[in-house]
Each structure stands twice: as structure tokens, then as C-alpha cells.
Amino acid sequence: MPEASDTLNQRIWQVVSAIPVGTVASYGDVAKRAGLPGYARYVGRVLRNLPPSSTLPWHRVIKADGRLAFMSGSDSERRQIACLTKEGVLVRRGRVDMKRYAWHQ
DNA sequence: TGGCTGACCAAGT
DNA sequence: AACTTGGCCAGCC
Secondary structure, eight states, X not given: OOOOHHHHHHHHHXXXXXXXXXXXXXXXXXXXXXXXXXXXXXHHXXXXXXXXXXXXXXXXXXXXXXXXXXXXXXXXXXXXXXXHHHTTOOEETTEEOHHHHBOOO
């Protein structure tokens, strides 16, 4: 059972900030690594609530099957694709090749 | 209290 | 690869 949400958020932020440049991790992976297996949706909510000024590499977090979580064609999706591409992660048809770019713990 | 909603996941077809 | 289904969990009415 979760403690104070501030503490949980900090754990999640810490995990996300540890994702190496040029790699990606799924929401479920981040949750598990933060000690919260099964809390993938919670991770998504935490990232959604991130302030615009945040420097956290939220763009390195995608769905488990390699697809981006945003609606196709949205501004958010375009921003994420731009960030990933700049880091060398190839995004094609809103999808990333997990075999190649997954963050292996 | 209870139903609805997601920046989700895994297995099946 | 595209879809569907059932499960999941906290926030917001």
C-alpha cells in the first residue's frame, strides 16, 4: 500500500530521470522499478501532471508494446517524437522498436 | 457510495 | 500488425 503520494511521485520521478538517453521504458516498467507493480496508470497520471517547466525525460516513457501513449497527430505526440528522434530513437508510424531501444535493467 | 475515465497491460483472435 | 477483452488502480464527480 502506497505511502504519502509526494513520496511516491518522487520515486517515480527518480526512475524516469534514470532512463538513459537513446532508450525507452514502459509505464509498467517504471512503476515496477519504483516499487509499485501494477501502477502503470498511476505513472501515466504523474507524468500528465508534470509542470511544463519540468526537465524530466517523460518522452522516454511509452506503452509496453512500443506505441506512444498520445493520440495520433496530437501536439503532444509530435513533441515526443521530436525529442526521441533527437536522441537517436527511431519512431515510425507512432511506434518504437522495443527490441532495439528498450531500457534493459 | 458508485460509476466513469484514462499518457496502461497481457493474452487472445 | 490491428482489434477485442478483461483486468488493473487512483482521481473526479
